[in-house]
Amino acid sequence: MTKQEVIISHDLNGDVERAIRRCPHDRLFVLTDTTTLRLCWPLVGGLPSLREAHMITIGDTDENKTLASLTHVWTALQQGGATRHSLLLNLGGGMVTDLGGFAASTFKRGMAYINVPTTLLSQVDASVGGKTGINFGGLKNEIGVFNCAATVILSTDFLRSLDMKNLLSGYAEMLKHGLISDEESWMQLLRFDIEAPDFGRLGSLVAKSVAIKEGIVEQDPTEQGLRKALNLGHTAGHALESLALEGGHPVLHGYAVAWGLICELYLSTVKCGFPTERLRQAVGFIRQHYGEFDFNCKQYEHLYEFMRHDKKNEADIINFTLLGGIGDIRINQQASKDDIFEMLDFLREGL
Numbered sequence: 539m540t541k542q543e544v545i546i547s548h549d550l551n552g553d554v555e556r557a558i559r560r561c562p563h564d565r566l567f568v569l570t571d572t573t574t575l576r577l578c579w580p581l582v583g584g585l586p587s588l589r590e591a592h593m594i595t596i597g598d599t600d601e602n603k604t605l606a607s608l609t610h611v612w613t614a615l616q617q618g619g620a621t622r623h624s625l626l627l628n629l630g631g632g633m634v635t636d637l638g639g640f641a642a643s644t645f646k647r648g649m650a651y652i653n654v655p656t657t658l659l660s661q662v663d664a665s666v667g668g669k670t671g672i673n674f675g676g677l678k679n680e681i682g683v684f685n686c687a688a689t690v691i692l693s694t695d696f697l698r699s700l701d702m703k704n705l706l707s708g709y710a711e712m713l714k715h716g717l718i719s720d721e722e723s724w725m726q727l728l729r730f731d732i733e734a735p736d737f738g739r740l741g742s743l744v745a746k747s748v749a750i751k752e753g754i755v756e757q758d759p760t761e762q763g764l765r766k767a768l769n770l771g772h773t774a775g776h777a778l779e780s781l782a783l784e785g786g787h788p789v790l791h792g793y794a795v796a797w798g799l800i801c802e803l804y805l806s807t808v809k810c811g812f813p814t815e816r817l818r819q820a821v822g823f824i825r826q827h828y829g830e831f832d833f834n835c836k837q838y839e840h841l842y843e844f845m846r847h848d849k850k851n852e853a854d855i856i857n858f859t860l861l862g863g864i865g866d867i868r869i870n871q872q873a874s875k876d877d878i879f880e881m882l883d884f885l886r887e888g889l
């Protein structure tokens with residue numbers, strides 16, 4: 539996996555044009571979903587180098603991150619005459635960049651791709667770091683490969699049309715990056731008013747957040763060790779997300795991560811001495827902006843089972859990434875069923 543170029547863009551059109559020109563190709567394809575085709579494509583579609591591009595469009599929710607959509611993309615590449623020297627530009631949220639990245643990585647054993655992520659969540663997480671894939675057999679991101687985009691272009695121009703829930707969803711991953719980084723980054727995020735954002739300032743925070751992720755991915759691109767730091771909040775968070783989905787009341791990924799952070803910072807306090815005052819601060823911020831996750835103690839067993847089946851585990855052991863303090867990362871921490879039930883009590887009842 540080679541290092542990717544991440545551009546914090548202040549000139550979206552110029553940066554997209556230059557990124558395409560820097561990547562020699564015979565044919566150019568653009569992947570959008572139905573929403574990004576309508577809302578985001580107009581921001582770049584007039585560029586000279588995109589005039590001849592073959593457009594490919596898929597459905598616009600995570601339910602479309604399937605083998606059927608992937609087949610649709612492979613077919614469109616084949617029918618459009620794509621070769622190993624063609625280029626795919628993915629314009630969309632995490633679903634588009636993950637699926638498009640996987641389609642490009644596997645078509646004729648791999649062609650280059652560029653990510654232009656259009657949601658805050660995909661800008662600070664999915665589009666950077668080379669994780670590509672699709673959902674399969676009822677499991678998220680079950681099939682995929684590590685393979686970086688040639689270039690990732692991050693522009694706040696796309697964030698202005700995002701609704702507040704999607705902004706908050708992305709912000710949860712930024713909170714995670716602050717927690718695994720340092721006190722200053724964490725405090726900057728707590729002080730920023732994400733519900734009335736200054737987009738210039740948000741752009742700087744995004745740049746910092748992505749730099750934190752890149753620093754980790756560079757050291758451990760295929761998640762053998764340190765990259766597990768990026769799973770903070772996700773063992774519990776994925777279980778909450780799966781429970782909500784199964785119950786017919788899906789929650790946005792970042793909301794589940796925010797509630798997962800409450801859970802795993804609590805475990806961090808119990809098992810690694812994470813300071814109570816910091817826990818109180820994080821819980822206060824998350825409750826204020828993300829509200830409460832609606833569940834009861836009859837669902838604990840089910841949540842426990844979801845955690846046991848998380849693909850990040852080895853054998854039957856549930857692995858957590860915890861913190862001894864802000865930036866003091868402790869990977870491969872195990873918790874008993876009693877610990878996990880106590881953690882869920884904490885999520886329901888608080889301090």
Ligand code: GLY
Nearest residue numbers: 663667669765768
């Ligand atoms: N989303 C976590 C990672 O990229 O490793």
